[in-house]
Amino acid sequence: xxxxxxxxxxxxxxxxxxxxxxxxxxxxxxxxxxxxxxxxxxxxxxxxxxxxxxxxxxxxxxxxxxxxxxxxxxxxxxxxxxxxxxxxxxxxxxxxxxxxxxxxxxxxxxxxxxxxxxxxxxxxxxxxxxxxxxxxxxxxxxxxxxxxxxxxxxxxxxxxxxxxxxxxxxxxxxxxxxxxxxxxxxxxxxxxxxxxxxxxxxxxxxxxxxxxxxxxxxxxxxxxxxxxxxxxxxxxxxxxxxxxxxxxxxxxxxxxxxxxxxxxxxxxxxxxxxxxxxxxxxxxxxxxxxxxxxxxxxxxxxxxxxxxxxxxxxxxxxxxxxxxxxxxxxxxxxxxxxxxxxxxxxxxxxxxxxxxxxxxxxxxxxxxxxxxxxxxxxxxxxxxxxxxxx
Amino acid sequence: xxxxxxxxxxxxxxxxxxxxxxxxxxxxxxxxxxxxxxxxxxxxxxxxxxxxxxxxxxxxxxxxxxxxxxxxxxxxxxxxxxxxxxxxxxxxxxxxxxxxxxxxxxxxxxxxxxxxxxxxxxxxxxxxxxxxxxxxxxxxxxxxxxxxxxxxxxxxxxxxxxxxxxxxxxxxxxxxxxxxxxxxxxxxxxxxxxxxxxxxxxxxxxxxxxxxxxxxxxxxxxxxxxxxxxxxxxxxxxxxxxxxxxxxxxxxxxxxxxxxxxxxxxxxxxxxxxxxxxxxxxxxxxxxxxxxxxxxxxxxxxxxxxxxxxxxxxxxxxxxxxxxxxxxxxxxxxxxxxxxxxxxxxxxxxxxxxxxxxxxxxxxxxxxxxxxxxxxxxxxxxxxxxxxxx
Numbered sequence: 142x143x144x145x146x147x148x149x150x151x152x153x154x155x156x157x158x159x160x161x162x163x164x165x166x167x168x169x170x171x172x173x174x175x176x177x178x179x180x181x182x183x184x185x186x187x188x189x190x191x192x193x194x195x196x197x198x199x200x201x202x203x204x205x206x207x208x209x210x211x212x213x214x215x216x217x218x219x220x221x222x223x224x225x226x227x228x229x230x231x232x233x234x235x236x237x238x239x240x241x242x243x244x245x246x247x248x249x250x251x252x253x254x255x256x257x258x259x260x261x262x263x264x265x266x267x268x269x270x271x272x273x274x275x276x277x278x279x280x281x282x283x284x285x286x287x288x289x290x291x292x293x294x295x296x297x298x299x300x301x302x303x304x305x306x307x308x309x310x311x312x313x314x315x316x317x318x319x320x321x322x323x324x325x326x327x328x329x330x331x332x333x334x335x336x337x338x339x340x341x342x343x344x345x346x347x348x349x350x351x352x353x354x355x356x357x358x359x360x361x362x363x364x365x366x367x368x369x370x371x372x373x374x375x376x377x378x379x380x381x382x383x384x385x386x387x388x389x390x391x392x393x394x395x396x397x398x399x400x401x402x403x404x405x406x407x408x409x410x411x412x413x414x415x416x417x418x419x420x421x422x423x424x425x426x427x428x429x430x431x432x433x434x435x436x437x438x439x440x441x442x443x444x445x446x447x448x449x450x451x452x453x454x455x456x457x458x459x460x461x462x463x464x465x466x467x468x469x470x471x472x473x474x475x476x477x478x479x480x481x482x483x484x485x486x487x488x489x490x491x492x493x494x495x496x497x498x499x500x501x502x503x504x505x506x507x508x509x510x511x512x513x514x515x516x517x518x519x520x521x522x523x524x525x526x527x528x529x530x531x
Numbered sequence: 532x533x534x535x536x537x538x539x540x541x542x543x544x545x546x547x548x549x550x551x552x553x554x555x556x557x558x559x560x561x562x563x564x565x566x567x568x569x570x571x572x573x574x575x576x577x578x579x580x581x582x583x584x585x586x587x588x589x590x591x592x593x594x595x596x597x598x599x600x601x602x603x604x605x606x607x608x609x610x611x612x613x614x615x616x617x618x619x620x621x622x623x624x625x626x627x628x629x630x631x632x633x634x635x636x637x638x639x640x641x642x643x644x645x646x647x648x649x650x651x652x653x654x655x656x657x658x659x660x661x662x663x664x665x666x667x668x669x670x671x672x673x674x675x676x677x678x679x680x681x682x683x684x685x686x687x688x689x690x691x692x693x694x695x696x697x698x699x700x701x702x703x704x705x706x707x708x709x710x711x712x713x714x715x716x717x718x719x720x721x722x723x724x725x726x727x728x729x730x731x732x733x734x735x736x737x738x739x740x741x742x743x744x745x746x747x748x749x750x751x752x753x754x755x756x757x758x759x760x761x762x763x764x765x766x767x768x769x770x771x772x773x774x775x776x777x778x779x780x781x782x783x784x785x786x787x788x789x790x791x792x793x794x795x796x797x798x799x800x801x802x803x804x805x806x807x808x809x810x811x812x813x814x815x816x817x818x819x820x821x822x823x824x825x826x827x828x829x830x831x832x833x834x835x836x837x838x839x840x841x842x843x844x845x846x847x848x849x850x851x852x853x854x855x856x857x858x859x860x861x862x863x864x865x866x867x868x869x870x871x872x873x874x875x876x877x878x879x880x881x882x883x884x885x886x887x888x889x890x891x892x893x894x895x896x897x898x899x900x901x902x903x904x905x906x907x908x909x910x911x912x913x914x915x916x917x918x919x920x921x
Contacts (some may be wrong), residue, residue: 161709177731191889198884200774238774239819240721253773283889291892297917299735303728303820304888331630338693341567345689383643384628429629430693458848458920494588498694499581499673502681528688530848 151404151512152475155414155440158400162422163447166317166373173305176297179315179346180450185291187308190281192201195243199276202234202256202265203247206273212255214268222258222265234258234265243277250276284308294450313513316450319348323354326363326380326389327428334430334498337380342437346456347449348374363392367417373448375421376441379428389413391424397423404440405512407474412436431497435477456507457526462487464490467519470510479504480525487525505529539795541902542865545804545830548790552812553837556707556763563695566687569705570613570737570840575681577698580671585633589666592624592646592655593637596663602645604658612648624648624655631668640666674698684840706840709738712762715745716753716770716779717818724820724888725768732827736846737839738764753782757807763838765811766831769818771801779815780804787813794830795902797864798883802826821887825867847896847916852877857909860900869894870915877915895919 153399168182197203204220212218221233229235229246236258237243237250242380255269266408284290291301292309297313305313336353343350360379367375380389381402390402393415402413402425409432413425424441426433438455447453462480465488470476479500480487487508493502506527510516517523558572587593594610602608602631611623619625619636626648627633645659674680675765680698681691687703688884695703711733715723726743726773733740746756748770770779771792780792783805792815799822803815814831816823828845837843852870854880860866869890877898881890896917900906907913 173727174730177734191887200772226823236775238718238776239772240718283886290889296919298892299728300824300888300891301732302731303724303824304892306722306724307820307888309722328628328630332696332699334696337563337696338689340564341689344567382590382629385626386628389567405830430697434690434693496673497581498690498697499680501690502688502694529686 149403149410149474150273150401151405152439154406155401156443158414159440159443160447160453162416163453165450166319166448169317170312170314172312173302175311176305176313176315177299177302179297179313179345180292181295181297182314182316182450184289184293185305185310185313186307187284187286187288187290189309190286191283191308191362192278192280194280196249196278197237197239197243197276197282198278199239199250199252201237201250201252201276202258203229203237203244204230204234204251204267204271205246205247206249206271206275208232209249209251209267209270212267212270217266217268219406220265220267222260222263232385234267248277249273252276254255284432295438319373319445319448320351320371321348321374321376321445322352322354322369323350323376323378324363324366325353325378326358327378328358329355331428332368335428335433338430339376339378339437342434342442343445344446346442347451348445348519349507358386358388360392360395363388364396366422367396368419370419372421374441374444375417375423376437377423378426378433381413381425381427383411387411393423393425404436406435406439407471407476408432408434409436410474412440412510414440429497431493431501434498434501435493455526457528458523458530460506460527460531462525464488464517464519464521464523468508468510468516470514470516472515473512478508478509478510480506480508482506482525482527482531485531487523535768538793539793539800539864541795542829545791545794546833548804549830549833549845550837551692552806553834553843555840556709556783556838558704559707560702560704562702563692563700566695566705567689567692569687569703571681571683571685571687572704572706572840574679574683575695575698575700575703577674577676577678577680579699580676581673581698582668584670586668587627587629587631587640587666588766588794589640589642589670591627591630591640591642591666592648593619593627593634594624594639594641594657594661595619595636596639596661596665596893598622599639599641599660602657602660607656607658610655610657612650612653614737623658624657638667639663642666647686691734709763709835709838710741710761711764711835712742713740713744714753714756714765714767714862716748716767718748718769719745721818725816725818725823728820728824729768729827732824732832733835736832737834737841738835744749748776748778750778750782750785753778754786757782757786757813758809760809760918762811762832764831765807765813766816766827767813767815770815771803771815773801780839781817783813795864796825796829797861797866798824799826799829800864802830819887821861821883821891824888824891825883847918848920850896850915850917850921851912852915854878854907854909854911854913858898858900858906859905860904862905865902866900868898868900870896870898872896872915872917872921875921877913
């Protein structure tokens with residue numbers, strides 16, 4: 142039997158321990174095509190001016206604006222129509238297309254509806270004067286060389302990928318994904334739901350589950366499995382309660398440091414945490430799927446999210462909502478209450494104790510009731526987390 | 532030269548055409564490990580009751596509650612301590628762990644702190660009566676067999692994956708991802724930024740870019756490339772403007788139907804759309820990256836999102852914000868204005884015309900100014916889209 146080592150640990154204390162023991166991973170360079178959603182490890186600057194040269198913002202004729210002064214329907218000006226090239230000849234105009242480099246000597250682009258080019262004759266009549274600088278994107282007007290384009294810590298969006306392609310970055314320095322191993326120490330008679338659940342949660346938070354391994358609920362076997370290398374975080378699911386073969390905490394204490402075991406958290410009270418001498422953090426998660434879920438979300442997930450480059454906060458929207466029915470909670474435990482949110486109001490639904498993951502999937506939000514609170518009255522305004530945008 | 536076929540098409544008309552011409556893809560079964568983030572094609576029901584049998588919700592002793600009536604510190608009741616098994620013997624108690632099946636005959640679980648088991652003697656003293664049903668999760672209490680667990684159209688969350696594992700579903704029926712091909716019809720001198728940009732946008736929206744191919748800006752070449760099979764949607768980037776070799780619209784008209792060319796949309800006015808006789812939708816997107824972005828977000832992306840199983844709406848949060856500086860916009864065009872949002876207020880930043888994708892990356896939100904509006908005054912409350920939660 143492995144009773145919890147002491148009185149249950151307050152959630153706040155556990156979170157502080159996690160924050161003290163986690164830093165963002167180092168960086169790695171990834172190709173642009175794999176960078177969306179990753180977190181930038183360093184700022185990215187413009188290697189060259191954007192655009193790199195003066196260029197056409199639209200189709201038309203490259204001209205010298207001063208040559209066109211006085212043109213009108215009553216004073217057609219006639220120019221030589223040059224072939225596209227690098228230099229605009231004296232007294233000439235040159236067709237140009239959007240994105241083309243402005244030929245040397247040109248300082249304006251005249252829209253085509255102000256001109257009548259005659260390619261056969263190699264001449265062009267102009268009926269309006271060109272405005273200096275018209276339809277020209279000047280070199281560096283989007284960003285000068287060396288300008289910061291993206292800041293460190295940014296979660297890369299699709300548009301950032303496009304900008305980086307424009308700015309000629311083939312790879313980007315991003316925070317490495319923390320690697321996790323999962324040891325399943327649940328009785329072998331129970332089909333594993335924690336593995337699929339945790340794999341999806343870890344991917345959502347920017348980590349990678351590299352291995353899921355069943356381990357016999359024996360202290361020595363579990364200790365040996367903890368000692369295998371190759372992870373930044375190790376999760377143990379099951380074996381953390383007060384039953385006869387709940388040996389995860391003992392195994393962790395033997396393999397390194399057991400910082401806490403037994404949290405003032407419901408679901409999740411049999412969770413624990415610590416670290417191996419070799420470095421990896423270890424989280425002990427309850428085996429029951431819904432308790433495993435919340436042990437992950439509040440504890441292990443915080444570590445994953447911080448090591449993946451974020452601030453560790455729960456990855457959900459927050460909203461202040463009116464409570465349609467009261468929530469009753471025990472003093473001394475942070476309790477998580479599943480909510481059904483609709484039209485800006487929240488209703489508690491069957492608790493996790495009553496309906497397990499069915500409640501978690503039926504909820505579209507949840508509230509944390511602090512350890513010092515007996516709950517919330519009907520009509521109270523509460524802070525809730527939402528799984529989806531309203 | 533390929534001038535737009537007619538007056539610019541209102542955005543609303545283009546959106547209606549897209550909605551008429553798109554339905555969600557069919558379904559495919561994917562393993563649980565690949566289902567997170569996908570959209571469920573059919574409802575999923577419980578194959579069996581959850582839990583499938585009465586089981587222990589915690590550690591303790593399985594007992595018959597009526598046998599324990601009268602137990603107290605002053606009236607210790609003494610029972611035979613049975614080994615774990617399927618049937619609780621008469622006048623016996625049996626150790627049980629969380630998740631174990633309740634032995635036949637038992638109807639309560641007595642917490643261990645109300646009992647003193649003596650395994651050597653095979654006896655157990657009890658100091659409190661057990662409460663009928665205590666610590667028992669009854670078969671079907673989470674969900675009866677046949678109950679709907681997840682509804683069709685749901686975007687699968689990590690917790691859903693866990694629930695499906697609990698409910699013994701190894702695969703899930705999800706909406707197939709639409710497949711897209713991209714034809715780059717930009718001048719070969721310009722490095723392609725539209726490909727990386729669109730690939731990331733399409734992945735975000737639930738589609739898959741299967742091919743990016745450069746095509747010469749010749750009507751026949753583009754028409755032939757459109758005709759290659761194997762996509763649900765074809766995008767053409769570039770060749771949609773009014774320049775001499777802007778032949779994308781003509782190529783589409785020759786290969787199938789050109790529904791619209793020229794939108795009352797800025798950036799994005801040279802966008803177009805239609806479909807091939809063989810079925811695939813075709814979107815013509817401007818080649819300039821920032822115009823390509825908005826042509827995708829508002830038009831092609833809507834089709835991708837609808838075919839991927841969503842409703843097509845822009846995949847951003849919406850908020851009503853106070854405008855810190857006025858926005859000026861032209862009548863007759865839906866204009867997209869990049870915003871910097873902070874503390875519940877929005878400020879317009881350098882326009883897309885001025886700074887291209889640099890503006891798009893610098894913005895954390897944007898507003899759509901309707902075609903009939905000249906803009907918004909300083910201090911006005913506007914509807915904005917946000918790239919990230921506040």
